[in-house]
Amino acid sequence: MTTFPAWVIREGERTNVAALEDIELSALDDLPVTLRVGYSGLNYKDALALGGRPGVIRRFPLIAGIDLVGEVVESRDERWQAGDVVTLDGAGLGEDRHGGLAGMARVGGDDLIAVPDAFTPAQAAAIGTAGFTAALSALALERHGLRPGDGPVLVTGASGGVGSIAISLLSRAGHEVVAATGRVEQMRERLTELGASDLVDRADLEDKGRPLGRQRWAAVVDGAGGQILASALSTLRADGAAAAYGLAASTDLPTSVLPFILRGVSLLGINSVHVTPERRRQAWELLARDLDPAVLDSLTRTVDLADARDAAAELLAGRGTGRTVVRIPS
Ligand SMILES: NC(=O)c1ccc[n+]([C@@H]2O[C@H](COP(=O)([O-])OP(=O)(O)OC[C@H]3O[C@@H](n4cnc5c(N)ncnc54)[C@H](OP(=O)(O)O)[C@@H]3O)[C@@H](O)[C@H]2O)c1
Numbered sequence: 047m048t049t050f051p052a053w054v055i056r057e058g059e060r061t062n063v064a065a066l067e068d069i070e071l072s073a074l075d076d077l078p079v080t081l082r083v084g085y086s087g088l089n090y091k092d093a094l095a096l097g098g099r100p101g102v103i104r105r106f107p108l109i110a111g112i113d114l115v116g117e118v119v120e121s122r123d124e125r126w127q128a129g130d131v132v133t134l135d136g137a138g139l140g141e142d143r144h145g146g147l148a149g150m151a152r153v154g155g156d157d158l159i160a161v162p163d164a165f166t167p168a169q170a171a172a173i174g175t176a177g178f179t180a181a182l183s184a185l186a187l188e189r190h191g192l193r194p195g196d197g198p199v200l201v202t203g204a205s206g207g208v209g210s211i212a213i214s215l216l217s218r219a220g221h222e223v224v225a226a227t228g229r230v231e232q233m234r235e236r237l238t239e240l241g242a243s244d245l246v247d248r249a250d251l252e253d254k255g256r257p258l259g260r261q262r263w264a265a266v267v268d269g270a271g272g273q274i275l276a277s278a279l280s281t282l283r284a285d286g287a288a289a290a291y292g293l294a295a296s297t298d299l300p301t302s303v304l305p306f307i308l309r310g311v312s313l314l315g316i317n318s319v320h321v322t323p324e325r326r327r328q329a330w331e332l333l334a335r336d337l338d339p340a341v342l343d344s345l346t347r348t349v350d351l352a353d354a355r356d357a358a359a360e361l362l363a364g365r366g367t368g369r370t371v372v373r374i375p376s
Contacts, residue, residue: 047071048070048071048150049068049070050068050069050071050148050150051069051351051352052069052147053067053109053147053148053355054107054108054109055103061100062095062099062103063098064095069149069150073144076152078152079122079132079154079158080150081151081152081153082117083115083116083148083374084115084374085114085116085168085170085372085373086111086113086114086171086174086354086374087171087175087369087370087371087372088357089113089174089176090207090292090294090361091112091140091175092112093359094362096110096354097355099362102140103140103141104141108142108144109140109144109147110140112136112140112146113136113139114134114146114153115133115168115170116132116146117130117132118131125158131167132160133159133161133167133330134157135175135178136178136319137319139153141319147354147372148374159327162331162333165334166339169343172342172345172346172369174207174369174371175318176206176207176210177208178329178330179208179291179316180212180267181211181215181329181330181332183208184267185325185328185332186287186289186314187199187289192265192287194219194220194221196264196265197222197286198223198243199222199223199263199265199266200226200246200263200265200278201213201216201225201266201267202267202268202278203227203268203269203270204233205228205236205368206366206367209225209267210236210368213241213242214336214337214338214341215332215333215337216241217243218336224242224245224263225242225246226248227246228248230246230247236344236345236367239341239344248270252277253277255277255281257301257304258304258308258309261281261283261309262283263281263282264283266278266286266287267288267289267291268289269293270292270294271294271296271299272293272299273295276300279301279305279311280301280305282305283309284309284310284311285309285311287314288312289314290316346368346369348371348373349372349373350373351372351375357370357372
């Protein structure tokens with residue numbers, strides 16, 4: 047009988063309860079590809095789930111973890127063979143399907159990606175949903191028509207997982223990147239090393255300004271929502287676009303139609319959970335091309351599976367920076 051450790055979330059009365067348990071393989075769903083998980087990661091959703099907060103987990107009990115990197119041990123899907131090293135981000139993992147914070151996983155074959163040669167399995171986990179979302183945001187802006195030389199690109203939530211990787215990807219692609227952060231002095235050196243040419247204090251974006259402000263940004267990658275996204279929209283240049291992926295500040299969007307109808311700006315929604323296999327491949331190709339593994343290492347820390355909940359608490363408290371990889375014991 048094969049057992050393995052897993053962070054299991056059970057429904058509680060007011061909050062949910064996360065516990066590291068020993069699980070049998072038979073507890074997993076009957077899906078075609080069985081993986082030995084080597085690494086997972088911590089994203090904001092994982093932090094909410096491990097912290098017992100409602101809203102992320104939609105089926106109980108469920109193994110947490112919206113990302114995984116592992117080796118195929120058995121496959122009924124002819125596209126995948128034993129020994130393949132693969133990664134999967136989103137696709138319901140850790141929300142309505144058993145996720146990656148576990149020694150083993152069973153998944154469908156459609157959304158799997160072979161880990162690119164450019165990255166080790168641990169680096170692929172460091173990328174995880176955060177890097178995947180940053181790449182989807184960059185691709186969306188590129189499809190909108192953004193080209194290097196068009197003007198500064200504002201990245202909000204800059205010290206976070208998505209923000210940090212977005213800065214690196216966009217600057218590598220030749221864009222001028224301005225980082226908006228709540229920790230200007232603390233993060234100046236790191237964000238500059240990642241490729242930001244300038245920093246703005248996010249407090250400057252938190253004030254309700256005029257419906258249309260000075261045109262500053264050719265594009266925006268936003269992880270904050272709320273007034274911060276509204277301010278960014280009102281200061282986008284004509285025909286610019288904002289890729290909105292996050293809600294670190296708020297789910298509200300207190301804007302007006304003026305930036306849209308007088309400046310022709312666009313708001314592009316980014317959803318990293320439900321993504322076509324083709325777009326998944328494009329995002330990972332972009333990451334393999336433009337994300338320097340050494341830069342990725344510089345913003346990554348690694349914790350053991352048993353310490354995932356403590357690390358998640360730091361993320362929830364807003365003390366996290368960069369990416370946290372979770373190492374799964376073999
Ligand atoms: N759409 C999707 O598919 C998708 C995918 C991934 C993540 N997300 C969402 O995107 C957001 C960021 O994810 P992440 O993984 O990068 O999280 P993260 O690593 O926790 O980073 C979030 C960053 O946002 C900034 N921030 C924190 N509290 C804030 C506040 N009250 N107001 C404004 N900014 C604040 C901080 O950066 P500074 O200190 O530099 O300001 C923080 O580092 C989360 O809301 C997450 O749920 C969505």
